[in-house]
Amino acid sequence: xxxxxxxxxxxxxxxxxxxxxxxxxxxxxxxxxxxxxxxxxxxxxxxxxxxxxxxxxxxxxxxxxxxxxxxxxxxxxxxxxxxxxxxxxxxxxxxxxxxxxxxxxxxxxxxxxxxxxxxxxxxxxxxxxxxxxxxxxxxxxxxxxxxxxxxxxxxxxxxxxxxxxxxxxxxxxxxxxxxxxxxxxxxxxxxxxxxxxxxxxxxxxxxxxxxxxxxxxxxxxxxxxxxxxxxxxxxxxxxxxxxxxxxxxxxxxxxxxxxxxxxxxxxxxxxxxxxxxxxxxxxxxxxxxxxxxxxxxxxxxxxxxxxxxxxxxxxxxxxxxxxxxxxxxxxxxxxxxxxxxxxxxxxxxxxxxxxxxxxxxxxxxxxxxxxxxxxxxxxxxxxxxxxxxxxxxxxxxxxxxxxxxxxxxxxxxxxxxxxxxx
Ligand code: HAM
Numbered sequence: 001x002x003x004x005x006x007x008x009x010x011x012x013x014x015x016x017x018x019x020x021x022x023x024x025x026x027x028x029x030x031x032x033x034x035x036x037x038x039x040x041x042x043x044x045x046x047x048x049x050x051x052x053x054x055x056x057x058x059x060x061x062x063x064x065x066x067x068x069x070x071x072x073x074x075x076x077x078x079x080x081x082x083x084x085x086x087x088x089x090x091x092x093x094x095x096x097x098x099x100x101x102x103x104x105x106x107x108x109x110x111x112x113x114x115x116x117x118x119x120x121x122x123x124x125x126x127x128x129x130x131x132x133x134x135x136x137x138x139x140x141x142x143x144x145x146x147x148x149x150x151x152x153x154x155x156x157x158x159x160x161x162x163x164x165x166x167x168x169x170x171x172x173x174x175x176x177x178x179x180x181x182x183x184x185x186x187x188x189x190x191x192x193x194x195x196x197x198x199x200x201x202x203x204x205x206x207x208x209x210x211x212x213x214x215x216x217x218x219x220x221x222x223x224x225x226x227x228x229x230x231x232x233x234x235x236x237x238x239x240x241x242x243x244x245x246x247x248x249x250x251x252x253x254x255x256x257x258x259x260x261x262x263x264x265x266x267x268x269x270x271x272x273x274x275x276x277x278x279x280x281x282x283x284x285x286x287x288x289x290x291x292x293x294x295x296x297x298x299x300x301x302x303x304x305x306x307x308x309x310x311x312x313x314x315x316x317x318x319x320x321x322x323x324x325x326x327x328x329x330x331x332x333x334x335x336x337x338x339x340x341x342x343x344x345x346x347x348x349x350x351x352x353x354x355x356x357x358x359x360x361x362x363x364x365x366x367x368x369x370x371x372x373x374x375x376x377x378x379x380x381x382x383x384x385x386x387x388x389x390x391x392x393x394x395x396x397x398x399x400x401x402x403x404x405x406x407x408x409x410x411x412x413x414x415x416x417x418x419x420x421x422x
Pocket of ligand 1: 084129306
């Protein structure tokens with residue numbers, strides 16, 4: 001038996017349907033918010049992620065899946081299987097010249113991401129994200145609009161979520177650099193209480209100290225907070241974001257310890273938490289990254305976005321008792337040679353009316369065929385024998401209500417759609 005890799009999933013049945021439901025609703029939301037699809041590759045150069053997600057982030061320092069080309073004659077080249085979508089989208093935005101030619105862009109994307117993480121429920125090594133990235137908008141209204149998108153989507157899915165928000169400030173000297181210095185000072189004062197990992201983090205990027213997992217609450221409670229170091233503009237930006245969220249009745253809390261594990265964020269950062277999915281409760285996260293386009297070689301350009309974890313959102317949906325209609329509207333059971341041929345055409349006609357139809361194999365006894373239809377979750381069975389066929393009728397059996405009646409073939413589709421609606 002060749003088992004699948006640890007942390008990788010096969011999804012089928014209700015699990016696959018819940019994932020599809022999240023994807024469909026996300027696409028519909030993207031349409032309502034005038035977002036345009038962008039498709040970028042699964043594989044990128046490593047330095048793209050080193051320069052964006054950040055060398056000190058867990059994603060780049062511990063969780064990358066590297067691919068090495070085996071064509072030795074061309075020299076070796078190592079590439080990364082994308083752990084997140086933002087860097088690739090920013091690269092594409094710059095590479096297609098949009099940053100200079102047509103900078104205001106509203107993108108959405110979807111796809112598998114890979115991170116070498118310790119697997120558990122809601123945390124996988126391959127998972128899917130539905131992401132949004134907006135370029136050319138520096139205003140706070142745009143940050144708030146991203147959260148409205150997520151709120152809209154979660155409402156449509158029937159999920160209750162809470163937004164945790166923070167501001168990480170900007171790179172002007174009287175803003176984040178002061179916060180960074182304060183964290184460094186704090187870290188040095190608490191050196192003996194920190195792990196070896198944190199010692200390294202502190203020297204290379206003091207913000208990573210706040211990702212400290214071993215004693216996160218204590219560090220979060222006593223370490224300096226970015227909100228206490230914001231410059232006037234960043235403070236006003238954050239106030240406007242909060243004001244819009246309150247006005248739109250989006251449930252949020254300010255979480256001063258939230259820094260996010262990726263390096264590119266400036267100003268607004270947020271996570272979206274569901275009470276339905278256990279310890280891996282962040283179903284979406286995002287924020288502003290005003291320095292990233294320039295950092296990756298583009299024009300100075302505002303950027304902001306988020307990504308939804310599709311599997312985690314689907315888990316929340318299933319935990320809420322989501323039930324999808326997995327079965328066909330109609331299963332056709334035929335008895336006799338002429339009827340089995342007629343069933344194929346009849347199935348074709350019913351599908352043209354947008355009904356979901358299964359034409360059952362003709363070699364079964366009626367009882368066996370009806371058992372298959374019930375097991376599939378069919379709403380109706382249509383039984384067609386040679387005798388019925390010669391009279392232009394079929395037996396229509398409602399498998400859920402266990403009632404059966406004769407109806408004309410000509411009126412069958414209308415009969416099914418009207419009874420299904422009533
Ligand atoms: P992230 O917080 O790393 O942000 O991931 C976003 C979401 O992806 C998480 O909230 C979670 O739902 C899901 N996710 C992450 N890792 C896993 C995993 N191992 N298994 C299952 N689900 C997972 C980003 O990726 C940023 N690119 C978001 C962003 C877009 N920021 C600005 N634009």
